Amino acid sequence: MSNGRILAIVIVSVTVALIVVGTLWPIPAAVAMASSGSDLLRPSTSPQAAVANLADEIGRLAWEKAYSSLANNNEFTELDFVHDLTGSYPSLRAYATLDSFDQQPLHASADEAQIQLKLHWSTVVGSFLDTRTLRVVKTGDRWAVAWPVVKEPRVPPQVIPVNYLRWDVIYRGPEDDWAAQDVEAPHVRIVDMHPVERGDGVIIMGELLNEDVVPAYVTVKATLLAQNGSAIATEDSFDKISHILLPKQVTPFLIAFHNVSLSDVANIHMEPSASLIAASADPVIEIEDQHLNPAPGASLSGNLLNQSGQVVNVAHVLETFYDKTGQLVWVSDQFVDRALLPQTPVSFTIPIPADIAAKVASERAISATYSSGRFQ
Amino acid sequence: MHKTESVAPASRPIPLSMIFMAALVVHLPLLLMKLPLKSYDANFHIFFASHYLHNWFDPWNSKWYAGFSQTTYPPMPQQWLALLSRIIGLDMAYMAVQFAAILLLALGVYRFSLLWVDHRAASFASLASVFLGSECFLVYSAGQLSTTFAAPLYLNALPYLFQWVRHGNRRSFLKGGMLFVAAAAAHHVTLLFGSLLFALPVLALVILDRQHSGRGDRERLSLPVFFFRTGSIVLVVGAAVALVLLPFWIALIHYPVTQTPIPHPSRANYLLSPQWGLNYFVVPYGALILALPFIVWRGSSVARLRPLLLGFWVALLVGLGGTTPVGRLLLGRAFDVLTMERFSYWATLLALPFVGLLAVELIDRFQMRAVVGLTIAGALTCGLAVAWASYRPADATDFKVDTVASWLNRDGHDRYRYVTLGFGNKISRLAVLTDASSVDGEWNSGRMLPELTQYGGGALTSSKYFGKPGLDALSAMLHHADRYGLKWIFVRDPYYEPLLVFGGWRRVDDLEDKTITVWSKEDVPPAVPVNAPQIPPRWQGLMWGILPIGSSILAMFLVLIPERLWHRRRVLQPSATHENLVLGRLAS
Numbered sequence: 001m002s003n004g005r006i007l008a009i010v011i012v013s014v015t016v017a018l019i020v021v022g023t024l025w026p027i028p029a030a031v032a033m034a035s036s037g038s039d040l041l042r043p044s045t046s047p048q049a050a051v052a053n054l055a056d057e058i059g060r061l062a063w064e065k066a067y068s069s070l071a072n073n074n075e076f077t078e079l080d081f082v083h084d085l086t087g088s089y090p091s092l093r094a095y096a097t098l099d100s101f102d103q104q105p106l107h108a109s110a111d112e113a114q115i116q117l118k119l120h121w122s123t124v125v126g127s128f129l130d131t132r133t134l135r136v137v138k139t140g141d142r143w144a145v146a147w148p149v150v151k152e153p154r155v156p157p158q159v160i161p162v163n164y165l166r167w168d169v170i171y172r173g174p175e176d177d178w179a180a181q182d183v184e185a186p187h188v189r190i191v192d193m194h195p196v197e198r199g200d201g202v203i204i205m206g207e208l209l210n211e212d213v214v215p216a217y218v219t220v221k222a223t224l225l226a227q228n229g230s231a232i233a234t235e236d237s238f239d240k241i242s243h244i245l246l247p248k249q250v251t252p253f254l255i256a257f258h259n260v261s262l263s264d265v266a267n268i269h270m271e272p273s274a275s276l277i278a279a280s281a282d283p284v285i286e287i288e289d290q291h292l293n294p295a296p297g298a299s300l301s302g303n304l305l306n307q308s309g310q311v312v313n314v315a316h317v318l319e320t321f322y323d324k325t326g327q328l329v330w331v332s333d334q335f336v337d338r339a340l341l342p343q344t345p346v347s348f349t350i351p352i353p354a355d356i357a358a359k360v361a362s363e364r365a366i367s368a369t370y371s372s373g374r375f376q
Numbered sequence: 377m378h379k380t381e382s383v384a385p386a387s388r389p390i391p392l393s394m395i396f397m398a399a400l401v402v403h404l405p406l407l408l409m410k411l412p413l414k415s416y417d418a419n420f421h422i423f424f425a426s427h428y429l430h431n432w433f434d435p436w437n438s439k440w441y442a443g444f445s446q447t448t449y450p451p452m453p454q455q456w457l458a459l460l461s462r463i464i465g466l467d468m469a470y471m472a473v474q475f476a477a478i479l480l481l482a483l484g485v486y487r488f489s490l491l492w493v494d495h496r497a498a499s500f501a502s503l504a505s506v507f508l509g510s511e512c513f514l515v516y517s518a519g520q521l522s523t524t525f526a527a528p529l530y531l532n533a534l535p536y537l538f539q540w541v542r543h544g545n546r547r548s549f550l551k552g553g554m555l556f557v558a559a560a561a562a563h564h565v566t567l568l569f570g571s572l573l574f575a576l577p578v579l580a581l582v583i584l585d586r587q588h589s590g591r592g593d594r595e596r597l598s599l600p601v602f603f604f605r606t607g608s609i610v611l612v613v614g615a616a617v618a619l620v621l622l623p624f625w626i627a628l629i630h631y632p633v634t635q636t637p638i639p640h641p642s643r644a645n646y647l648l649s650p651q652w653g654l655n656y657f658v659v660p661y662g663a664l665i666l667a668l669p670f671i672v673w674r675g676s677s678v679a680r681l682r683p684l685l686l687g688f689w690v691a692l693l694v695g696l697g698g699t700t701p702v703g704r705l706l707l708g709r710a711f712d713v714l715t716m717e718r719f720s721y722w723a724t725l726l727a728l729p730f731v732g733l734l735a736v737e738l739i740d741r742f743q744m745r746a747v748v749g750l751t752i753a754g755a756l757t758c759g760l761a762v763a764w765a766s767y768r769p770a771d772a773t774d775f776k777v778d779t780v781a782s783w784l785n786r787d788g789h790d791r792y793r794y795v796t797l798g799f800g801n802k803i804s805r806l807a808v809l810t811d812a813s814s815v816d817g818e819w820n821s822g823r824m825l826p827e828l829t830q831y832g833g834g835a836l837t838s839s840k841y842f843g844k845p846g847l848d849a850l851s852a853m854l855h856h857a858d859r860y861g862l863k864w865i866f867v868r869d870p871y872y873e874p875l876l877v878f879g880g881w882r883r884v885d886d887l888e889d890k891t892i893t894v895w896s897k898e899d900v901p902p903a904v905p906v907n908a909p910q911i912p913p914r915w916q917g918l919m920w921g922i923l924p925i926g927s928s929i930l931a932m933f934l935v936l937i938p939e940r941l942w943h944r945r946r947v948l949q950p951s952a953t954h955e956n957l958v959l960g961r962l963a964s
Contacts, residue, residue: 004677011672011689018693018700019647026645029637029712030698033644033652095871099844122844124875126851219880219898221858238855239878273899314874335878370877372870 044069047113047136050143051103055117058085059098071137071144076151084149085130090313090372091339092128096121111138121337125239125314128337155341160309165246166280167215186216188274191250192328197262204255205331207320208272210245215279218245218272222255225267232264233257240333242318242368244279251366252320254331283308285315285340285367298357300332301349304367306340313339314370319350324361340369387740389499395482399506403478406516406762407471415519416770419804420818422466424449425457426808429466432458433921435623436911439807440817441825442793442860443906447623447920448631448822452561453477453525455925466808474515477525481505481725484531488574489729491538491581492684501732507754508728509662510721512761517659517768523718526566527725529559532935534578541605542582542597553613554931560617561924564624565714567617569707570722573691577726579606580683620923623916631910633821636832636845637712645698656697659764660720662757664727671730681730688726695720713821770801777802779887780866781809783894791902793862795853798869799837813903815853815860824910825860827852840871847875854879861903865895 026034044050050069057066067078087093099122107114112135119130135146193206202224210216220241224232240254283306290302300319306312314335321330334350352360412418424446427437432455435446453473460469485505489498505511514520536552539545560567586597618625646653658665675685693702697716704711738746777799784790790812796803804818815825816836823829833839833846836853840846853862854875865881867873868891876883876895885894912920 004673004679007682008672008676011676011685015689015693015700018702019696022645022696022698022700023647025701026648027643027698027701027704029639029643029704030645030648032639033641033698034648092874095840097840097843122847124840124847124872125878127844217882217898221899234858235855236858236880238880239875241880243878243880275898314878316878335874368878370874372873 044142044144047108047115047143048103048105050136050145051115051117051134052101054145054147055098055101055103055119058119059101069144070147071139072146076149080149080151081147083152084147087338088152089311089339089341092123092125092314092335092337093121094339096123096128096337098122099127106133112136113143123335123337125316125335128335130337153341153344155344160342162282162308164281164284164308166282167278169276169278183276186210186212186214186274186276188212188216188218188245188272190220190270190272193268193270194328195262195265195268201256201258201260202262202265203257204268204270205252205328206270207250207252207328208241208245209250210247210274213247215247215277216245216274217243217277218251218274219243220253220255221271221273222257223269223271224257224260224265225269226264227266229267233260239316240318240331242316242366244277244368245274246279246281249366252318252328252331252364254333283310283312283340283369283371285312285369287317287365287367288345290363290365292352292357292360292363295354295357298352298354299349300352300363301347302365303345303347304336304340305345306342309342310371311339311341312369313372315340315346316368316370317348317350317365318368319363319365321352321356321360321363323359326362329359330356387496387736389495390503392483392486392499392502395486395499395502395506396479398503399478399482402506402758403475403515407475410467410471411516411762411765412470412474412519413467414765414769414774415515415517416801417818418470418519418521419801419808421454421457421519421521422470423804423807423818424451424454425461425469426466428455428458428921429461433914433917435917435920438813438905439810440814440819441823441828442813442815442903443908443911444817444819444822444824445623445627445910445912446822447627447912447916449819450522450561450564450567450621450624450924451920452558452924452928453521453563455921456928457521459925470521474521474524477521477528478506478511478515480528480532481508481511481524484528485725485728487535488531488725489732491535491578492681492729493733497729497732497736499732500735501728504728504731504735504754505725507758508724509664509757509761510660510717510724512758513660513764514717514721516762517765517770518717519770520718522563523566523721526559526563527570527722529555529562529931530566530571530574531725533559534574537575537609538578538582540609541579541602542585544601544605549609549612551931551934553609553616554927554934556613557616557620558928558931561620561927564621565718569710569714570718573687573719573722573726577683577687580686581680584680584683616927620927622923623912623920626916627910627912631824633713634829636830638820638832638834638842640715642716643697643703643711646696647699652697653699655764655768656695656717656720659761660717661724662760663753664724664731664757666753667727667731667734670734671727674730674733684726684729688723688730691719691723691726695723775802775868775888775891777806778809780806780892783885783887784810784812784864789864791861792864792900793860793903794864794866795862796837796866796868797839797850797872798867803835803837812864815862824908825853827856840869851875851879854881857897858900861901863896863900867893867895 044053054066054069063078063082067073067081099120101119104116106116115134115136117132117134121128121130136143137146189209189211191207191209195202195204204222208218208220219236221236223234226232235255235257237253237255242251245251286305286307288303288305293299293301304315316335318333320328323329332350334348336346336348338346340346427446437444437446457469457473460472482502482505486498486502489501514524533552533555536548539548540552641652642656644652646657675681693700694706695716697703703716735750784794793813793815795814795816803816818835820834828849831845831849833842833849836850839850881895881897883893884896
């Protein structure tokens with residue numbers, strides 16, 4: 001009986017010990033799944049812990065808890081805080097998930113610190129970075145973040161007249177299979193094309209022109225051919241192009257081939273395709289205040305202004321960069337994480353590789369948009 | 377052999393026929409309502425079965441992942457399902473096979489418990505298996521047909537293992553061996569991990585019994601004999617399992633699961649993530665949580681029960697997922713591949729003999745009050761686990777995929793591949809209904825497409841729930857739509873629309889009152905069959921179609937041979953024991 005008692009005590013003690021170990025030092029799989037309680041184990045006894053707890057809560061969308069932990073939550077409402085991070089209208093931010101975060105202390109004293117928090121958000125079209133400089137203050141034996149809230153501008157009620165071009169297409173009937181059109185496809189032409197070796201593969205950049213008087217739905221496919229004429233790889237422009245081209249409009253495109261060396265490529269077969277599409281010039285997005293920021297951290301920044309009366313949920317900026325001779329040297333793009341409200345500028349920044357930035361003399365931007373519930 | 381104490385030896389055990397009746401009353405209505413169809417994996421098993429129904433000897437299934445081999449998953453329950461479906465259809469066949477597993481569990485728990493406790497406690501353990509939370513959770517919420525089919529076979533095999541190793545009973549060797557092989561043909565994870573948790577305590581029991589047998593005991597077991605008998609059954613069963621599942625081993629060795637691990641909530645720390653603790657601990661264990669102190673105390677106090685206690689303890693710790701580091705330490709990389717709820721299932725099965733003991737003691741002491749209390753505890757445990765499928769459904773909203781299947785099956789749409797977004801585990805049901813092929817699927821270990829394996833995402837249809845890895849996998853697949861003839865995307869979640877709009881896909885149709893939209897890409901060539909090295913050769917298809925289900929038929933045949941036939945053919949052996957039960961006797 002005594003042996004049994006010892007065994008029971010050992011089993012219970014070891015189980016409790018293992019649970020304590022698993023909770024205090026959770027394995028990565030458990031950390032990835034942790035939803036709450038982690039802040040219980042990491043009290044905000046330092047500025048870094050306070051920021052990490054806040055980022056955890058933001059990542060879990062535990063808005064009430066995150067808001068209540070802020071040192072300056074008497075200055076704005078919880079809704080202001082949520083809208084600052086997710087936006088007031090459906091956008092990439094609204095449905096983004098926090099992939100990771102990192103923080104960098106900038107300044108610290110006995111009762112105040114400044115920390116730069118980088119939130120790496122993941123969205124359906126890629127990732128974006130949200131950088132905030134946070135003031136962290138000590139209240140009692142705990143630290144709390146003073147959140148630098150940025151309130152979204154509210155658009156006053158108004159009437160916006162619209163006067164835009166629109167093209168409709170009459171199809172044969174509902175039994176039509178899309179793209180099986182009996183009409184001549186719009187005329188499109190590749191007006192520029194440059195293959196370059198970069199990183200781990202080959203990149204083909206170029207521009208496509210809609211020569212027709214009707215809108216076109218376009219895409220560009222490229223096949224790399226070896227010396228013997230065999231195909232090395234085929235890729236298409238996917239989202240590195242503006243698929244809807246109005247008459248006489250030009251779009252840049254970029255096609256990436258990974259793990260291919262340009263020296264193995266003897267020829268490139270380009271295959272632009274176009275089909276007729278109903279389209280409109282609305283919403284009109286003006287790209288304004290563009291300016292190149294030199295290296296280090298070279299980039300092109302500017303503002304998008306939605307001149308129409310409807311909300312644009314996602315905007316995509318495609319930028320073409322040219323050298324002094326007017327030759328295309330780079331194509332880059334950026335999805336804008338905030339919705340474009342009517343008449344409200346939203347900034348964007350497109351990074352440029354350092355070696356390219358030195359060559360850039362001019363640039364040209366176009367934008368493509370997505371508004372929920374509206375399809376071409 | 378020492379028997380554990382029971383205070384009221386005069387009381388009679390519950391007849392197995394009554395226990396089967398209880399299983400019938402509790403589970404048959406739920407199965408006739410097809411409740412498991414709402415679970416996570418039921419349609420996955422039905423999908424596999426539908427392939428066997430039409431291609432019994434060809435395990436290459438082209439409907440998922442542009443083609444994958446079903447030899448990556450032991451086929452026995454699905455093959456039975458396919459056979460029965462010829463009479464009653466796939467859905468009801470699933471219910472029939474699942475019900476057979478529930479009955480086999482009651483029988484298996486009874487026979488397994490008899491190794492540890494007396495008849496009366498064993499009968500209560502068996503009755504408890506009918507109400508077992510983990511069983512109900514796996515059947516009605518998780519839909520793990522293979523796990524719930526394999527475990528009862530192991531439990532039924534273990535008494536034969538005991539008989540063979542302890543007494544050298546050759547009939548037990550045959551019967552037990554065949555049941556082990558059939559269990560392996562039902563589920564590989566149960567074979568690789570669960571079998572040790574069940575078998576090692578039984579072998580330890582043999583050692584304990586050997587130590588307690590008297591000097592004059594003519595059945596006294598020497599250590600060399602113990603090792604010889606254990607080694608012989610391990611070798612023979614191992615060889616048989618290797619043969620019966622040869623295509624599975626070939627697939628596993630040539631194409632090991634090296635893909636990026638996919639997060640699963642059963643690996644969470646249940647204290648840091650209490651919602652998963654509720655899901656994977658409270659619901660499966662139910663009222664059994666109240667019995668934990670008794671299990672530890674009684675299991676420690678009685679020497680014969682200690683191996684069972686230790687087996688239960690290890691299974692419990694691993695089943696706690698990331699709450700303790702044990703799972704990670706014991707399983708290594710397999711921890712990131714397996715889901716942990718099956719360990720909790722095995723832990724509860726190992727706990728049932730203790731539950732039987734506890735029930736007997738409570739009833740003897742408190743009479744009707746204990747009966748009422750235990751009945752309520754059992755009903756609440758079973759009820760919560762069954763209802764959990766409604767409280768935490770696999771799909772938040774129920775919807776039909778029949779119109780999607782019809783759309784794909786008409787006008788040559790099935791010449792191209794498709795993918796769904798926001799369909800959850802309905803993709804298995806859709807795959808059953810349509811002739812078209814998809815690049816997505818629900819059997820992660822069977823996928824080989826690099827776009828899917830190099831990221832840590834699960835099914836593409838649920839990409840957003842896997843964060844960046846899931847969305848990266850989806851984006852990579854859409855980039856290579858031409859390569860796989862991927863022309864159609866069915867969207868039930870507008871979240872994905874920006875990716876499609878900017879990626880060059882256009883909305884071409886809508887279904888189900890515009891809740892499902894159909895998207896298409898221009899200039900995609902028709903899908904061509906992939907010429908993958910994973911395609912099993914014809915001889916493997918033949919093996920796969922004959923041996924696994926053959927092993928189960930042979931096991932049934934051997935187990936069902938009445939004892940009298942053995943006696944008629946052989947010289948009467950005096951060592952036959954009451955533990956060596958056959959169905960005919962048990963049901964009487």
